[in-house]
Amino acid sequence: MSLFSLKPYRCRNCQHRFYAYKSGIESNRLRNEEERRIMKLRRSLKWKKTRSELILYGISSLIFLAILYYIIQQRIATE
Numbered sequence: 001m002s003l004f005s006l007k008p009y010r011c012r013n014c015q016h017r018f019y020a021y022k023s024g025i026e027s028n029r030l031r032n033e034e035e036r037r038i039m040k041l042r043r044s045l046k047w048k049k050t051r052s053e054l055i056l057y058g059i060s061s062l063i064f065l066a067i068l069y070y071i072i073q074q075r076i077a078t079e
Helices: 033-078
Strands: 006-010 017-021
């Protein structure tokens, strides 16, 4: 089921087992208010981590391109 982004869960009230989307967006009707709040917090923390990784990759890409540009300019100027 992990191929379909589904994760096994168990209801705390009735002990019923079911599969739901990992993000919890599609399965809100199967959760109580506390579980929805926890999943919202997890999503926001995951987004913050993803956003910081994107910023880090962007900055490192810009630095790489600046170094590459500098190397190319040096070779053209010496010819």
